Amino acid sequence: VAHFDQIRPSAARRIAVYGAALLTVATATGAAVTVYNFTRMEAYASLLLCAILFTAWFGGAGPGLVAVALSLFTFDYFLIPHNHGLATGPQDILRLLFFAVVALLIVWIIAVLKRTSNSLRRAHDDLKANVAQLEALNRSLQIENAERVRAEQTIQQAERERQVTIDTIPAIVARYRHDGQLDFVNQTWRTYTGLSQEDMAGHRWGHAIHPEDLPLAEAAWRAHLPAGEPFQIEHRMRRVDGEYRWHLVSRVPLRDENGDVISWYGVAHDIQDRKQAERALRRSEAYLAEAQRLSHTGSFSWKIRGSDDFLSWKDRRADHYWSKETYLIMGVDETVTPTIELTMQRVHPDDRTLVRQELNRALQGERDYDYEHRLLLPDGTVKYVHVRGHRHEYEAGEAELVGALMDITAEKKAREALQNAQAELAHITRVTTLGEMSASIAHELNQPLAAINSNAEATLRWLGRDLPDLDEARAAADRIVRNAQRAGDVIRRVREFAKKADLQMTETNLNEVVEEAITLVDHEAVRHGVTIQFNLASGLPPVRGDRIQLQQVVVNLAVNGMEAMAGIRNRQRVLTVRTQQHLSDRAVVMVEDTGVGIELDNLGRIFNAFHTTKPHGLGMGLSICRSIVEAHGGELWASPNVKAGMTFQFVIPVCAHGSGP
Amino acid sequence: VQKKQRCIIAIVDDDEAVREATKSLLRSVGFAVETFPSGEDFLRWPHLNRTACLVADFNMPGMTGLELHLQVSALDESIPTILITAYPSDNNRTRALDAGVLNYLVKPFSETEILSSVRSALSEERNSQGGM
Numbered sequence: 140v141a142h143f144d145q146i147r148p149s150a151a152r153r154i155a156v157y158g159a160a161l162l163t164v165a166t167a168t169g170a171a172v173t174v175y176n177f178t179r180m181e182a183y184a185s186l187l188l189c190a191i192l193f194t195a196w197f198g199g200a201g202p203g204l205v206a207v208a209l210s211l212f213t214f215d216y217f218l219i220p221h222n223h224g225l226a227t228g229p230q231d232i233l234r235l236l237f238f239a240v241v242a243l244l245i246v247w248i249i250a251v252l253k254r255t256s257n258s259l260r261r262a263h264d265d266l267k268a269n270v271a272q273l274e275a276l277n278r279s280l281q282i283e284n285a286e287r288v289r290a291e292q293t294i295q296q297a298e299r300e301r302q303v304t305i306d307t308i309p310a311i312v313a314r315y316r317h318d319g320q321l322d323f324v325n326q327t328w329r330t331y332t333g334l335s336q337e338d339m340a341g342h343r344w345g346h347a348i349h350p351e352d353l354p355l356a357e358a359a360w361r362a363h364l365p366a367g368e369p370f371q372i373e374h375r376m377r378r379v380d381g382e383y384r385w386h387l388v389s390r391v392p393l394r395d396e397n398g399d400v401i402s403w404y405g406v407a408h409d410i411q412d413r414k415q416a417e418r419a420l421r422r423s424e425a426y427l428a429e430a431q432r433l434s435h436t437g438s439f440s441w442k443i444r445g446s447d448d449f450l451s452w453k454d455r456r457a458d459h460y461w462s463k464e465t466y467l468i469m470g471v472d473e474t475v476t477p478t479i480e481l482t483m484q485r486v487h488p489d490d491r492t493l494v495r496q497e498l499n500r501a502l503q504g505e506r507d508y509d510y511e512h513r514l515l516l517p518d519g520t521v522k523y524v525h526v527r528g529h530r531h532e533y534e535a536g537e538a539e540l541v542g543a544l545m546d547i548t549a550e551k552k553a554r555e556a557l558q559n560a561q562a563e564l565a566h567i568t569r570v571t572t573l574g575e576m577s578a579s580i581a582h583e584l585n586q587p588l589a590a591i592n593s594n595a596e597a598t599l600r601w602l603g604r605d606l607p608d609l610d611e612a613r614a615a616a617d618r619i620v621r622n623a624q625r626a627g628d629v630i631r632r633v634r635e636f637a638k639k640a641d642l643q644m645t646e647t648n649l650n651e652v653v654e655e656a657i658t659l660v661d662h663e664a665v666r667h668g669v670t671i672q673f674n675l676a677s678g679l680p681p682v683r684g685d686r687i688q689l690q691q692v693v694v695n696l697a698v699n700g701m702e703a704m705a706g707i708r709n710r711q712r713v714l715t716v717r718t719q720q721h722l723s724d725r726a727v728v729m730v731e732d733t734g735v736g737i738e739l740d741n742l743g744r745i746f747n748a749f750h751t752t753k754p755h756g757l758g759m760g761l762s763i764c765r766s767i768v769e770a771h772g773g774e775l776w777a778s779p780n781v782k783a784g785m786t787f788q789f790v791i792p793v794c795a796h797g798s799g800p
Numbered sequence: 801v802q803k804k805q806r807c808i809i810a811i812v813d814d815d816e817a818v819r820e821a822t823k824s825l826l827r828s829v830g831f832a833v834e835t836f837p838s839g840e841d842f843l844r845w846p847h848l849n850r851t852a853c854l855v856a857d858f859n860m861p862g863m864t865g866l867e868l869h870l871q872v873s874a875l876d877e878s879i880p881t882i883l884i885t886a887y888p889s890d891n892n893r894t895r896a897l898d899a900g901v902l903n904y905l906v907k908p909f910s911e912t913e914i915l916s917s918v919r920s921a922l923s924e925e926r927n928s929q930g931g932m
Contacts, residue, residue: 578887582859585886586815589907593821596911600828608828615824622817665859666887 160194160202164209184238187214191242195249203246207239214238311376311386311407317400319360328407333379349375349383356388367392367400376407384411428463435546437465441479442539443502468524468546470516487513487521497526501540506530511547523551558642561766566639568763569691572698573637579662583629587622594619632659635687636694642770646794647684649718649726650675656693657716660701664714667701674717680793682726684771692764692775696730696787699760703734703784710783721790725773729788736785737777745777764789806852806925809918810845812836812868813857813884818907822855822884822914829915839868848872851879853921855914858885858892858904866896873900878928880921884909 167190171183187210195203215235305312306326314323321339329335332347348356352374363370369391375383386407392400431437442458459477466473469485479498486494490512497510507529514522528542573580594615601612632655657671664671682689697714704712710733717729737745746765761775768775773791780786809831813819816837823833836842839856840863854872856865863871869881883896886907893904902924903917 582886585907586818589884589886589909590815590817590821592908592910593818593825593914597821597824597828600825604828611824611828615821615828618817618821618824622821625817662859662887665861670861 156198156202157205160198160206161209163190163194164206164213166190167210168213183214187238188242188245192245192249195246196253199253200246200250203249204243207242207246210242211235211239313405313407315390315403315405317402319364319403322402331378332376347377349377351375363390367394373410384409385414386410431462431464435464435468435549437468437544437546438462438542439465439477439544440539440541442537465544468522468544469514470518470520485514485516487515489513501528501530504530508542522546522548524548558770561763561770562642563639565688565691565763565767566637568695568760569687570637572691572694572760573633576660576663576698579660579666580629580633582662582666583659584626587626587629590622591619591626594622636690638687640687642685642688644683644685644771646681647686647689649679649682649689649728652684652686652689653693653716653718653728656690657697659690659694660697663698663701667705667712669701669704669712669714671697672713672715674715676718676720676726679718679720679726682771682791683794684791685767688767689771692767692789693728693730695760695764699787700730700732700734700785703732703736705734707734720793724792724795725790726793727788727790729786731780731786732784733780733782734784736779736783742777742779746775806850808832808834808847808850809853809855810834810836810842810851810879811855812839812842812860812865813855814838814860815857818857818884825911825914826918831918839863839865839871842868843871848875848879852925853918854879854881855918856881856883858883858896859887866892866899866901869896869901870899878925880924880928882914882917882921884914 164187167186168183171181171186174180174182174186191203191206191210194206198206215231308325309327311328311331312325313321313328316322321344324332324334324336324339324344328347332344334344334347338344345353356372356374359370359372369389371387371389373385373387376386377383387410388405388407390403390405393402393404395401438460439462440458440460459479461469461471461477463473465477466475469482471477471481471485475481483491483494493510494512497508501508507527509525509527511523511525514520514524516522523546525545525547526542527545528540531539531541533539598612598615598619601608601615636659653675654673657673661671663669693716697716700714701712704714713733715729715731717727717731719727719729721727746761765775768789768791771791773789775787775789777785777787809826811819811822811826811833813822813835814837819835819837823835826833834845834847834851836845838860842848842854842856854869856868858865865881865883865885869883872879872881880902881900882903882905883901884905884907885892888904888906896904902921905913905917
């Protein structure tokens with residue numbers, strides 16, 4: 140019923156409620172009748188009032204009034220005066236009225252109570268609902284608060300981490316306001332400069348920048364603040380120990396969603412080492428350029444890929460580099476891009492084949508190359524250059540030819556002048572030697588001339604006989620021819636020996652050189668009472684040399700040897716001339732005498748120019764001999780013999796392909 | 801007998817060309833000639849006593865012409881000697897003449913020089929033989 144009171148009563152409920160009112164009144168009436176019948180106690184009024192109270196309480200005012208009406212009827216009918224008829228007397232009516240008043244009062248009180256109860260219940264329900272809502276709201280707030288706390292914690296943690304990160308990163312970081320005023324520096328900044336965060340308030344941060352660079356730094360700010368574009372600047376920062384070191388400072392603006400600059404972030408990197416390296420590099424480059432200028436040496440590089448041949452690269456603009464000096468040597472303007480084609484244009488036409496071969500060798504993997512060639516510049520100037528290079532391999536099949544190009548024109552000309560001077564000197568000493576041997580040469584000529592003369596006279600006589608003896612005459616005539624040839628040979632040898640000629644390096648048989656040279660001094664040996672012994676190696680490979688100059692060396696050594704034996708009386712005067720192969724690539728000529736030898740003190744000086752032990756000697760002979768041998772890539776030295784005398788010997792390279800005569 | 805025996809002209813020279821040419825010249829005028837490449841070879845010749853004239857080169861390896869002349873003289877072989885040289889010197893000439901050499905000829909000598917010298921030597925040799 141209580142439940143039903145809380146909702147709008149339906150028709151069925153109303154019927155049930157009113158039915159219940161009827162039933163309640165009927166039950167109370169029945170109970171009162173029963174009680175009266177058994178006990179003769181009149182409990183009508185109390186029981187009916189209970190029924191009315193019950194009905195009014197549970198059914199409401201309407202059913203309560205119905206119960207009052209029904210109870211009035213029942214009370215009137217059954218109870219006054221117990222005759223089961225309607226009361227008619229005033230007393231009955233008074234009782235009835237009194238009953239009615241009490242009943243209505245009960246209904247009213249009950250209604251009031253009920254309404255109050257309902258109001259209280261509704262108020263309670265409302266309060267309960269409000270409490271529930273408040274509890275739900277509270278829970279929501281608690282959740283929201285917890286989330287907010289967590290968010291704040293997260294933000295704080297992130298801020299701490301950011302701070303730690305900014306402080307920890309090995310870079311000097313600073314933050315600036317939108318107007319460029321410094322408002323935060325990280326720990327690295329503070330540690331580096333020795334300044335504190337508080338120092339940022341004033342202008343003390345300016346102490347962190349070198350005074351000479353401060354105007355530059357401020358000017359950079361002024362230039363870039365309005366545009367709000369990132370920029371970089373290099374300036375010196377003062378370290379806590381007072382040392383100023385170069386830094387690269389990068390500043391980047393932070394913008395809001397409208398694009399307005401709200402702050403700037405700056406990072407400074409220590410570039411002191413880089414700066415020093417750059418300075419050292421610039422200095423090194425300057426020194427290198429100066430060294431190249433002074434030494435007339437240029438450098439070049441050529442990046443290549445794979446192992447192509449020269450032709451495939453000829454027209455390509457590969458990665459070429461020429462130094463300034465290389466441009467100067469090549470006679471090319473520095474604005475011109477170097478190419479291999481340009482290089483080849485400058486190479487002397489007669490040397491292009493050589494240069495192509497060398498380049499191809501390098502292209503095809505040869506690690507080192509070293510050669511000389513000539514350049515022919517557009518104005519007709521000829522230069523001699525010495526090229527030395529190295530092939531440097533990179534990964535991925537790439538390689539670079541790196542090398543140096545030295546202008547050796549002056550050196551070449553000096554070398555040629557020296558060679559000419561040496562040749563001139565050698566010629567002079569040869570002529571001098573011939574002068575000293577003039578008596579011997581005269582003897583060498585007089586012998587065949589005497590023979591010719593006698594044979595000619597004999598021929599005439601054999602023919603002038605009454606009976607000419609033609610066989611004898613022919614034999615004499617043959618001897619005339621042979622001796623004329625012999626005299627011619629002597630003259631030829633002397634003339635060749637005395638000839639002033641440029642150095643002619645040809646493939647030469649060293650044994651023949653020795654034999655011809657000894658022929659020239661043959662009579663000197665007789666004159667000095669010297670016996671000449673030969674011990675010439677068979678199968679000696681040819682050498683590359685100037686035949687006359689090599690003869691000159693042998694003549695000089697032989698004459699020296701004979702003169703060293705001039706005063707010897709107690710032993711044989713023997714001059715032994717030997718040739719031998721030395722190792723696989725050299726030939727040696729030894730001239731051994733049995734003379735007086737050379738004192739050890741003089742041994743170190745005998746090859747010096749103008750050192751002589753002869754009364755009329757120039758002291759150039761052995762010096763020239765050594766120069767000649769060295770010009771042939773060989774060595775000349777002297778050593779005392781075990782028994783007596785000296786051995787002079789020289790060794791020179793044999794021809795690479797030589798296999799011996 | 802001795803006159804008949806001394807009829808050969810000996811030529812001693814290490815140079816074969818000179819040796820042969822001189823021999824041919826002397827033979828062409830009718831002299832009997834023997835040649836030797838060295839003084840040692842000549843001294844070993846068993847017919848020294850048949851030598852009417854010795855023509856020797858002054859400068860030879862080993863024994864020189866002058867040494868040969870001295871050795872021959874020492875053997876008491878009175879052989880007129882003519883020294884020839886392609887390398888003349890006054891000193892050698894003096895030494896030679898002082899040593900009794902008949903003549904000192906310089907190569908290349910003329911036909912007249914050598915023939916007259918040889919003839920002179922033969923004449924001297926004949927005079928020498930006749931005086932004995």
